[in-house]
Amino acid sequence: MTAVSSTAAPARRREPISNANLLTCISVGIFLLMYITAIITLGGGFNKPQQIFDILNNNAHLIIIACALTIVMINGSIDISVAGVVALVSMVTVMFLKGKLWPAEGMSDGVRVALAACIALGIGLLFGLVQGALIAYLDIQPFIVTLAGMFFARGMITIVSVDPLQLTVKEEPGILEIIQKRIEMYFLGSPNKKGVIIPARMEIGVIVALLVVIIIAVMLRKSKLGRHFYAVGGNRQSALMLGINVRKTRFSAHLISSLLAGLAGFVFMMHNVSGNATNATAGEMDAIASSIIGGTLLSGGVGNVIGTFFGVMILATIKLIVVASGLREPWWQTITTGAMLCFFILLQSVILSRRGKGRPALPAWMKFRKE
Amino acid sequence: MAEQKKNLFFYRNSQLIVPLVAIGLLLVFNLIRDPSFFSVSIGTNNDGNPVLQGNLVSILNGASELAILAMGMTLVTAASGGQDISVGCLAAIAGSVFVKVLRAGEITGWSVALGILLCCLVAMVFGCFNGTLVSVFKIQPMIATLILFTCGRSIAYWINGGATPTVSSPIITAIGSFIPGIPVPTPILIVILVGILFTVAFRLTTLRLYIQTVGINQGAAKLNGINPLRIKLLAFIILGACCSVSGVIGVSRLSLINHETLLLNVEMDAILAVAIGGNNLGGGKFNMIGSILGAYAIQALTITLYAMKVPSTDVKAYKAIVIILLVVLGSPVVKDAFRRLRIRLSGGRLTAGKGAL
Numbered sequence: 001m002t003a004v005s006s007t008a009a010p011a012r013r014r015e016p017i018s019n020a021n022l023l024t025c026i027s028v029g030i031f032l033l034m035y036i037t038a039i040i041t042l043g044g045g046f047n048k049p050q051q052i053f054d055i056l057n058n059n060a061h062l063i064i065i066a067c068a069l070t071i072v073m074i075n076g077s078i079d080i081s082v083a084g085v086v087a088l089v090s091m092v093t094v095m096f097l098k099g100k101l102w103p104a105e106g107m108s109d110g111v112r113v114a115l116a117a118c119i120a121l122g123i124g125l126l127f128g129l130v131q132g133a134l135i136a137y138l139d140i141q142p143f144i145v146t147l148a149g150m151f152f153a154r155g156m157i158t159i160v161s162v163d164p165l166q167l168t169v170k171e172e173p174g175i176l177e178i179i180q181k182r183i184e185m186y187f188l189g190s191p192n193k194k195g196v197i198i199p200a201r202m203e204i205g206v207i208v209a210l211l212v213v214i215i216i217a218v219m220l221r222k223s224k225l226g227r228h229f230y231a232v233g234g235n236r237q238s239a240l241m242l243g244i245n246v247r248k249t250r251f252s253a254h255l256i257s258s259l260l261a262g263l264a265g266f267v268f269m270m271h272n273v274s275g276n277a278t279n280a281t282a283g284e285m286d287a288i289a290s291s292i293i294g295g296t297l298l299s300g301g302v303g304n305v306i307g308t309f310f311g312v313m314i315l316a317t318i319k320l321i322v323v324a325s326g327l328r329e330p331w332w333q334t335i336t337t338g339a340m341l342c343f344f345i346l347l348q349s350v351i352l353s354r355r356g357k358g359r360p361a362l363p364a365w366m367k368f369r370k371e
Numbered sequence: 372m373a374e375q376k377k378n379l380f381f382y383r384n385s386q387l388i389v390p391l392v393a394i395g396l397l398l399v400f401n402l403i404r405d406p407s408f409f410s411v412s413i414g415t416n417n418d419g420n421p422v423l424q425g426n427l428v429s430i431l432n433g434a435s436e437l438a439i440l441a442m443g444m445t446l447v448t449a450a451s452g453g454q455d456i457s458v459g460c461l462a463a464i465a466g467s468v469f470v471k472v473l474r475a476g477e478i479t480g481w482s483v484a485l486g487i488l489l490c491c492l493v494a495m496v497f498g499c500f501n502g503t504l505v506s507v508f509k510i511q512p513m514i515a516t517l518i519l520f521t522c523g524r525s526i527a528y529w530i531n532g533g534a535t536p537t538v539s540s541p542i543i544t545a546i547g548s549f550i551p552g553i554p555v556p557t558p559i560l561i562v563i564l565v566g567i568l569f570t571v572a573f574r575l576t577t578l579r580l581y582i583q584t585v586g587i588n589q590g591a592a593k594l595n596g597i598n599p600l601r602i603k604l605l606a607f608i609i610l611g612a613c614c615s616v617s618g619v620i621g622v623s624r625l626s627l628i629n630h631e632t633l634l635l636n637v638e639m640d641a642i643l644a645v646a647i648g649g650n651n652l653g654g655g656k657f658n659m660i661g662s663i664l665g666a667y668a669i670q671a672l673t674i675t676l677y678a679m680k681v682p683s684t685d686v687k688a689y690k691a692i693v694i695i696l697l698v699v700l701g702s703p704v705v706k707d708a709f710r711r712l713r714i715r716l717s718g719g720r721l722t723a724g725k726g727a728l
Contacts, residue, residue, distance in 0.1 A: 078513075134695065138702045143454070144646050145698070147639055148691040155688025162684070277684065289517060298511045329533065331525035338522025342504075345515065349508040 023295025023348055024307035030344075031310045034317055042324045049188040050200045055316045060205035060271060061086055063312050064264035065283060066290040067216050068257040070308045072142075073291055074220070075253040076233035076300025077135065081146040082261040083283030084153030085127050089120045089265025091157045091275030094165045097175050109174035117266050124262020125255070127153070132254035136247045142254075150284070157277045164276040179270040183207070205267035212260065216305045229253060233300030290315055293344045314340075386649025389701045390664035393647065393693075397671045401426075401678070408678060413554060423554045426674055434670030435558035436462070436617040436634060439565050441644035441662040443613030448645050449586040450606040451505050452654030453512025458614050459637040460523020461497055463630050465490040465618035467530040470538055470628045478540040491615040497523075498611020499604065506603035520638070527630035537627040547623030558620050565616060569659060582606060586654035640669055647697060 038046045045051045056063075065082040072079045093116040095101045107115070127149055134145045169176055184199035192198050220226035228249045231239040240246050268280060292298070293314055294307030315337065322336045401408040411425035440458050447455050472486035497519060504515035550557055573579045584592040585602045592599050621633050646652055647668055648661025672693055676686045699705060 134699065134702075138699060138704045140698045140702045141646065141652050143652060144643065144694065147643065148694040148698075150691075151639075151687040151694070152691035155685050155691060158682065158684035159688055162682075285517060285520060288514075289521065292514055292517075298514055329529075331529045331533070334525040335522045335529065338518050338525075341521060342518045345504070345510055345518065346508060349504075349510050353509060 019352060020295050020302045020304050020307070022351065023302075024304055024310070026347070026351070027294050027307050027310045027314060027344075031314050031317065034314065034321070038317070038321050038324070042321065044324060046320075046324070048190045048200075050190065050198075051320075053188075053200050053202045053206070055313060055320070056206045056209070057201075057203045057271065059312050059316050060203065060209040061264040061268035061280065062283065062286055062290065062316075063209040063309060064212050064260050064267060066287040066294075066308045066312050067212055067305050068260035068264070069284075069287045070291045070294070070296050070303050070305050071216065071220070071229060071260075072253050072257045073288075073296045073298055074233045074300060074303045075229045075250060076236065077142040077250060077253060078288075078298065079131070079142065079146045079149075079254060079257045079261075080284040080288075081127060081131065081149030081153060082257065082264070082287060083280040084150040085124060085258060085261035086265040086268050086283060087277065087279040088153040088157050088160075089123050089262050090269040090272065090279050091160055091165065091277075092123060093117075093120055093266060093269045094167060094273070094275035095161060097167060097172060098165060100161075100165075109172075109178055113175060113178050116269075120262045120266035120269075121259060122262070124259040124265070126258075127261070128255035128258030131258060132251040135254055136251035154277070157275075161275065164274060166275075167273040176273065179204075179273070203271060205270050208263065208267055212263070213305050213309050220304065225249070225252060230301055233302075235301070286312075286315060289341055292348070293341070295348070314344075386658055387661050387664065389649055389697060390647050390661055390668050392700075393668040393697055394664065394671055397668070397675055401675055405678070408675075416549060420549055420551045421554045422549050423556070426678060428556065430667060430671050430674050431559050432556040433674065434666050435556075435562045436620050437637060437640055437644060437670060438562050438663050438666040439613050439617050439620075440610075440637060440641040441648070441666040442565060442569055442659055443610035444641045444645050445648070445650060445657050445659050445662040446582055446606040447512065447610050448642075448650060448652060449654055449657035450582045450603050451512045452586060452652075453505070454638075454642045454645075454652065455501060455516045455607070455610055456513055456638045456642075457497075457501065457516040457519035457523055458610065458617075458641055459634045460519050460527070461494050461611060461614035462618035462621060462634045462637070463524050463527040463628075464497060464530065465494040465615035466622040466628045466633055467527040467630060468493045469615075469619055469622055470536055471530055473538045473540075473543075474536055478538065478542060480542060483540075483542050483546075487615075487619055490619065491612055494611040494615035494618070495608050496611070498607045498609075498614070501611075502604040502607030505607065506600040524630050527628070527633075531628065531630070535627060535629050538622075539626050543623045543626055546619065547626065558624075561616065561620060565613070566663070578605075583656050587656070641666075643694065644669055647694075647701075649701065 035046070065086060068082055069079060092101070096116050096119055097112060131145050131149050134140050135142045167176055181204055182201040183204070184201055186197060186199045188200035189197040190200075220229065228239070228244050231242065231244055232246055232249045236246055239249075269275070272279070288298075290311035291303065291308050292311070294303070294305075294309070294311035296303030296308060318337055318340050319333050322333045327333075327336070398409075408426050411423060411427055413421050414424045416422045440462075444455060444458065447453075468490040469486045472489050473482060476482060501512075501516050501519065504510045504518075505512050508515075545551070546557055546561075548556060550560075553560075581592070581597050581602050584595070584597055585599045589599045592602075617634060617637075622628050642652070644665035645662045647665035648658060648663070650657045650661060669690075672690060673686060676689055677683070681689060
């Protein structure tokens with residue numbers, strides 16, 4: 001017995017770390033490095049735990065749609081309708097909570113919020129069913145279908161309501177109290193100028209987002225459907241040969257993605273309490289970028305949501321650092337984000353090709369010796 | 372023999388059916404709705420020059436930037452099997468450089484030429500950057516161009532120092548709207564010029580063959596002595612040049628550069644044009660005429676919706692429905708079903724079918 005375990009243990013240790021895990025480790029490492037550097041050099045807000053919670057509060061919806069994108073990308077597909085769905089859901093739910101969709105006088109505030117959540121998931125479900133069916137069963141390119149989904153969602157926002165809507169304390173005090181509930185953590189608080197401890201505040205949406213990350217991480221690793229996602233994304237033909245229902249798997253991926261987008265829309269609404277056509281602009285690209293930074297490959301079959309979570313955190317931290325380091329012109333934030341993205345993408349490419357074939361595919365004049 | 376030739380003709384041009392049907396349906400719809408949609412008249416503009424007016428002209432005119440971008444996008448799609456999502460941002464950068472050069476001194480024919488040359492060069496350098504990421508570092512095109520998509524418009528903003536400057540000159544107006552004495556809008560002429568350039572390039576060089584070869588099988592292309600890296604890089608550089616031409620047209624139309632709104636969301640439309648044109652977004656064979664027709668179909672749809680008094684913010688939703696209808700019609704499953712139906716009607720002459728996947 002002991003002999004078996006002692007021979008098995010070193011064999012397992014020698015097994016090389018998988019590409020996805022390596023990329024995730026890199027993104028976690030870079031996030032920690034970046035944050036610690038920010039604490040040391042910039043100080044200020046970065047010293048307080050509240051900063052982390054601020055990042056989480058502001059990006060809870062992005063974490064959820066990035067997870068959705070990760071699932072779809074692992075499956076070898078793409079979904080660029082997510083941010084449109086987020087914006088549409090936030091608009092429709094705000095309209096519902098203001099009683100403009102249909103008058104809801106008899107209901108208590110709690111029931112109305114619960115119904116709004118149902119509406120959010122319902123919109124996500126509808127998008128998922130249509131897009132999934134078109135992609136999986138009609139074999140249409142996912143990019144085109146979800147592009148149309150994005151156009152449709154963005155167009156519907158202004159059809160539903162031309163004017164931006166906002167939940168206000170004056171009109172809907174009860175609802176605002178429910179959806180803006182903060183979880184206060186005194187042990188992570190920091191004293192303000194008068195010496196009073198201000199607790200770290202976290203929104204409910206953050207808990208939802210973290211739950212989504214954990215559930216999807218477990219699902220991808222443990223469940224049959226999760227393994228099927230990897231198999232279909234890695235090689236569709238071999239997955240078919242293995243007896244996996246490829247169409248059903250692709251359909252499920254898009255269904256889950258749009259459902260998550262609906263949920264993200266509700267979380268976004270809880271944070272911003274407003275409906276506007278410009279909500280979550282270019283959110284799909286942020287989500288894709290986060291997934292990539294976290295180590296998901298667009299070609300499919302590789303990725304994991306823990307990395308995606310840190311991808312969102314990295315993107316948000318970059319923006320904060322740029323602002324904190326005094327580059328206040330409006331263009332620096334995005335230019336730096338682009339440069340960082342470039343760095344990560346290049347790093348991934350070099351690491352993967354080094355592990356794959358020994359050397360990156362450099363052109364002839366950059367090679368040191370002839371092959 | 373004749374039948375075989377005819378079949379070959381249909382096979383080669385079958386991918387043009389979707390964009391042609393789309394344009395045809397839109398025109399018929401307009402004919403039924405309001406025949407005056409088709410009226411083309413010659414009016415005079417503010418300078419007293421004769422100009423063509425009418426919805427058809429504005430379809431052809433308005434789609435100019437998109438058509439040029441679609442041509443470049445077709446090459447990139449075919450060669451690399453992916454799409455460039457930074458074209459709108461590249462056009463904004465090119466437009467900024469153009470305006471920057473023009474505002475450096477007095478606007479003469481030479482300075483405009485220098486501006487076009489420089490912005491073309493800058494856009495080609497950025498295209499080269501994208502192409503290097505895609506070909507040398509083997510990054511998927513969408514990811515590689517995500518970098519410029521993220522920061523391109525900010526770079527355009529930065530070039531002009533955070534302002535949205537205007538340039539007013541008769542030469543710029545001539546590029547953007549009409550050359551005095553010629554009633555056809557100049558952007559249409561520029562599209563024709565670019566089209567001729569591509570046609571000549573395809574006739575005289577092996578560009579088309581090489582791009583298709585690389586797109587279909589990169590390994591096989593390499594074994595046949597084609598350098599896939601160079602071909603992909605070339606495709607991206609050509610797309611960069613197309614972006615700069617679109618940027619110059621876009622700037623000249625309004626005589627100003629607005630880095631936020633110049634050719635906004637055009638990258639999505641350009642990819643759509645390529646897809647409607649029946650090109651496989653996974654690379655390989657391409658049909659550039661299909662992409663150009665796709666661009667005009669998209670513009671025809673937009674103009675039709677405007678003519679129906681649909682607010683500009685709502686256009687997207689209707690566009691989405693039409694796109695879905697088009698791609699459903701063009702999808703392999705539906706095409707297969709149609710084929711089977713036709714065979715059944717013609718008496719059960721079953722040919723070898725495609726696989727289910």
